[in-house]
Amino acid sequence: MAVTEPPRDAAPKCVYYFAAGEAEGGAGMTNLLGGKGANLAEMASLGLPVPPGFTITTEVCVLYYRNGRRLPASLDREVEDALARIGRETGTEFGSEDNPLLVAVRSGSRASMPGMMDTILNLGLNDRTVLGLARRSGNDRFAYDSYRRFIQMYGDVVLGVDHAVFEDILDNFKNLNGMSYDTELGADEWRRIIALYKKAIEDAAGEPFPQDTGRQLWGAIGAVCGSWQNARAVTYRRLHAIPDTWGTAVNVQAMVFGNMGNTSATGVAFTRNPSTGAREIYGEYLVNAQGEDVVAGIRTPQPLTIKARREAEDPNPSLEEEMPRAFAELKQIFAALESRYRDMQDIEFTIQDGKVWMLQTRSGKRTAEAAVKIAVDLAEEGVITREEAVLRVDPSSFTQLLHPTIDAEAEKELLTAGLPASPGAATGEIVFTSDDAERMKQQGHDVILVRTETSPEDIHGMHASAGILTARGGMTSHAAVVARGMGVPCVSGAGALRINEKTGTLSIGQRSLEAGDVITIDGATGRVYAGAVPMRQPQLSGDFARLVAWADATHSLAVRANADTPKDARQARAFGAQGIGLCRTEHMFFDADRILAMREMICAATEAGRRAALARILPVQRADFAELFEIMGDLPVTIRLLDPPLHEFLPRHEREIESVAAALAMPIEKLKARIGELSEFNPMLGLRGSRLAIRFPEICEMQARAIFEAAIEVGKRLGAAVEPEIMIPLVAYRREFDILAGVIRATAETVEKETGAHLFYKLGTMIELPRACIKGDELASGEDGADFFSFGTNDLTQTVLGLSRDDAAPILSAYATQGVFEADPFASIDQEGVGELVRIGVSRGREAKPALKVGICGEHGGDPASVTFFHALGFDYVSCSPFRVPIARLAAAQAAIRAKL
Numbered sequence: 001m002a003v004t005e006p007p008r009d010a011a012p013k014c015v016y017y018f019a020a021g022e023a024e025g026g027a028g029m030t031n032l033l034g035g036k037g038a039n040l041a042e043m044a045s046l047g048l049p050v051p052p053g054f055t056i057t058t059e060v061c062v063l064y065y066r067n068g069r070r071l072p073a074s075l076d077r078e079v080e081d082a083l084a085r086i087g088r089e090t091g092t093e094f095g096s097e098d099n100p101l102l103v104a105v106r107s108g109s110r111a112s113m114p115g116m117m118d119t120i121l122n123l124g125l126n127d128r129t130v131l132g133l134a135r136r137s138g139n140d141r142f143a144y145d146s147y148r149r150f151i152q153m154y155g156d157v158v159l160g161v162d163h164a165v166f167e168d169i170l171d172n173f174k175n176l177n178g179m180s181y182d183t184e185l186g187a188d189e190w191r192r193i194i195a196l197y198k199k200a201i202e203d204a205a206g207e208p209f210p211q212d213t214g215r216q217l218w219g220a221i222g223a224v225c226g227s228w229q230n231a232r233a234v235t236y237r238r239l240h241a242i243p244d245t246w247g248t249a250v251n252v253q254a255m256v257f258g259n260m261g262n263t264s265a266t267g268v269a270f271t272r273n274p275s276t277g278a279r280e281i282y283g284e285y286l287v288n289a290q291g292e293d294v295v296a297g298i299r300t301p302q303p304l305t306i307k308a309r310r311e312a313e314d315p316n317p318s319l320e321e322e323m324p325r326a327f328a329e330l331k332q333i334f335a336a337l338e339s340r341y342r343d344m345q346d347i348e349f350t351i352q353d354g355k356v357w358m359l360q361t362r363s364g365k366r367t368a369e370a371a372v373k374i375a376v377d378l379a380e381e382g383v384i385t386r387e388e389a390v391l392r393v394d395p396s397s398f399t400q401l402l403h404p405t406i407d408a409e410a411e412k413e414l415l416t417a418g419l420p421a422s423p424g425a426a427t428g429e430i431v432f433t434s435d436d437a438e439r440m441k442q443q444g445h446d447v448i449l450v451r452t453e454t455s456p457e458d459i460h461g462m463h464a465s466a467g468i469l470t471a472r473g474g475m476t477s478h479a480a481v482v483a484r485g486m487g488v489p490c491v492s493g494a495g496a497l498r499i500n501e502k503t504g505t506l507s508i509g510q511r512s513l514e515a516g517d518v519i520t521i522d523g524a525t526g527r528v529y530a531g532a533v534p535m536r537q538p539q540l541s542g543d544f545a546r547l548v549a550w551a552d553a554t555h556s557l558a559v560r561a562n563a564d565t566p567k568d569a570r571q572a573r574a575f576g577a578q579g580i581g582l583c584r585t586e587h588m589f590f591d592a593d594r595i596l597a598m599r600e601m602i603c604a605a606t607e608a609g610r611r612a613a614l615a616r617i618l619p620v621q622r623a624d625f626a627e628l629f630e631i632m633g634d635l636p637v638t639i640r641l642l643d644p645p646l647h648e649f650l651p652r653h654e655r656e657i658e659s660v661a662a663a664l665a666m667p668i669e670k671l672k673a674r675i676g677e678l679s680e681f682n683p684m685l686g687l688r689g690s691r692l693a694i695r696f697p698e699i700c701e702m703q704a705r706a707i708f709e710a711a712i713e714v715g716k717r718l719g720a721a722v723e724p725e726i727m728i729p730l731v732a733y734r735r736e737f738d739i740l741a742g743v744i745r746a747t748a749e750t751v752e753k754e755t756g757a758h759l760f761y762k763l764g765t766m767i768e769l770p771r772a773c774i775k776g777d778e779l780a781s782g783e784d785g786a787d788f789f790s791f792g793t794n795d796l797t798q799t800v801l802g803l804s805r806d807d808a809a810p811i812l813s814a815y816a817t818q819g820v821f822e823a824d825p826f827a828s829i830d831q832e833g834v835g836e837l838v839r840i841g842v843s844r845g846r847e848a849k850p851a852l853k854v855g856i857c858g859e860h861g862g863d864p865a866s867v868t869f870f871h872a873l874g875f876d877y878v879s880c881s882p883f884r885v886p887i888a889r890l891a892a893a894q895a896a897i898r899a900k901l
Helices: 027-045 058-066 075-090 129-137 140-157 163-176 187-205 213-229 231-239 291-296 306-312 324-341 368-380 386-391 395-402 434-442 456-464 478-486 542-552 566-574 585-589 592-603 607-632 654-664 668-678 690-695 697-718 734-755 770-774 776-780 793-801 809-818 834-848 864-872 882-900
Strands: 015-019 053-056 103-109 119-123 248-254 265-270 282-287 345-352 355-363 413-417 419-422 425-431 447-451 467-470 490-492 497-500 505-508 511-514 518-522 527-530 558-562 580-584 637-640 725-728 762-767 788-791 853-856 877-880
Touching: 015 027, 015 075, 027 053, 027 058, 027 103, 027 248, 027 324, 027 355, 053 075, 053 103, 058 213, 058 248, 075 213, 075 248, 103 213, 119 140, 119 213, 119 291, 129 140, 140 163, 140 187, 140 213, 163 187, 213 231, 213 248, 265 324, 324 345, 324 355, 368 386, 368 395, 368 542, 386 542, 386 882, 395 864, 395 882, 425 434, 425 467, 434 447, 434 456, 447 456, 447 497, 467 518, 490 518, 542 882, 558 566, 558 882, 566 607, 566 882, 580 585, 580 607, 580 877, 585 592, 585 607, 592 607, 592 654, 592 668, 607 637, 607 697, 654 668, 690 697, 690 734, 697 734, 725 734, 725 788, 734 762, 734 776, 762 770, 762 776, 770 776, 770 793, 770 834, 776 788, 776 834, 788 834, 793 834, 834 853, 864 882, 877 882
Parallel strands: 425 447, 447 467, 467 490, 558 580, 558 877, 580 637, 637 725, 725 762, 762 788, 788 853, 853 877
Antiparallel strands: 015 053, 053 248, 103 119, 103 248, 265 282, 265 345, 345 355, 413 527, 419 490, 425 518, 497 505, 505 511, 518 527
């Protein structure tokens, strides 16, 4: 039937009615009716067996909070009229002592928030109406079982009595009477339990349990609206980026009863397997139960199908065997709903005395593996298009497919939690130093490197470790960035850790662990567990490859990788990167056998000393660049000139200083003096990037020579010119760019004369300072201006917000709680602030040079929301860590598809 809409000139409608065969709403009204209400209306309009009811709109919830948690008075008449309509439909009357109408009151947000808000069943029962229910049903036990359930739920949700109080009363009663299951209690026992429940409520709340059914209803409606702001709902919304301003709808629906005896049941079903995506009915049910029994764990549910029962070796009958007629009807309904919604459905149902009733349908939560399979299968079945299949999968969920993950069903002991800095899960023995990590790895051990914070000194230990855990540092700290580039799981900023390297111990509260103890970290959630936890290894199935291929066919935004080593580059190509968008040349010197030459160069007091060190660095850089060019073939490679900051390379601890001084044959006091000369109060805004190269142009000259000689060498082997993209970092003024561009061009001319080869290259700059954004036209103008801009949004976020990414964790935590940030600005770009400067930089740069190539190489390049933003600004490419390349590919495709809608 057609959905009836209110007249446009009518007063705002607060209540929308539905019953089998008629509905005032529909699936397209999710924003107003919430997901549950919209889908109940849709099922009703399809003629499916839906108990009659009505939905109070999300707008009422918004008004509830705006009016100091008071419901609008205009709601009264609409609710009364709708209740009477339900009564006429069911042949009952709300509050009647002879033939009472009972209702369920449930929440229903726009976005699915399973279990986060409150539900009340069997509302309308009191000491008198329960007698009418018993007479009408002919089943005293059922009536009093329903009454005790209502008292328990209403006492908890509306009156604020801890649900554990009721559980204790029931458990004690069963223990004293030698009973194990609720189903063993008869009507007399439930009457005694009810008396105890009511006394507990009066003791806790200071007033009797309400007998007035009208008061019960309005109390429940207010409580469900109020549950929008309960702690678990607030946390869930923050984790899933659901706006606080949406509010929840309230659904009031005639009760149907799965607890009327052995011909009644309740259950939950998925139309496809939510774990694997297989096309099979998946779910559980309970005989003689109500909905909360299935999820509460009081009784063990039974499988729906014979196949599932046999696979689980469950001796109890499946629904398919227990109630074959009801199962056959459900199977038809499941197929109809999946066809209607064109997606896997999560369904709640009740069977009352053999009759099937539908209580809910929604697109079901699923694993990443299942999401990919279901999307691809639905496209192959012709149910959805390939573009729709691409839109069906959350790009961030690909993280689950690219790294080992914790087995969700495994038992585990949580020790602490930090920031999910680099995805994947790892188990290993605790080590506190990088030397120990390397030694243990060589002995065949898997280790977790645990540090207060990491530095370049730790690179060999990080490389040797299965995972990294730090007490300090944010999502873009040294540990996080390097770990992501390596594809090593990392949890950073676990502030509860107290590490004592001298004693080889760490403490978390009262818990103490030693080197050699086994822990497991989950870099996707930030959690740290005791001992070894079972893992699931990634399976990049044919469905995954097919979906990503469909994605690549739809987007124009290229996806490159941040890759500093041959290992990174090979991984990037394996994941489909279309080039290297950022090669951080300083990262090439973090290895123990290379860092000494870099330190010698930095600590040299004269140009001659620096040039001597640079001469030893040149062949190493040339070889690295050559290998990167070879691996990437005809794909672009962007190389950023040296941008330490210096403090990352300088030795800090006494033992390190002694070691470096000995290696450099330099007196310790002289080395300490040099370190003092180079020390800075704020190294991130100090002598780095273009500033370092302008002060010491021989560094820029060496790197340019290494790039050009490598390009010529590889070009000869490939039989085609290699055209590197050279990026000058931390530029604020055009003069800075011109000075270093002059050094690079002069070096190119020298190399051409020496080799007789002709070089092809592009010169660009990294945009990571606000002034560079504002002066984008100046930086790009003229033939000698920048050929490309690459936005370094990690540093740009720091400089715009005045927020150090290494020290941001406690600030971000407090700001998230207070609602200052909707999302971590280092994880997802601040579109209105940092993003506005990016928009200015792109616009002004292309005004001066229409063909200007524009990319982004910060961590935001792998964030789906940020990728959508960059697509809208007309970027040519995004670049991210290799393990985020598939995420960015899918996000880029989704941005392109949505832009066409």
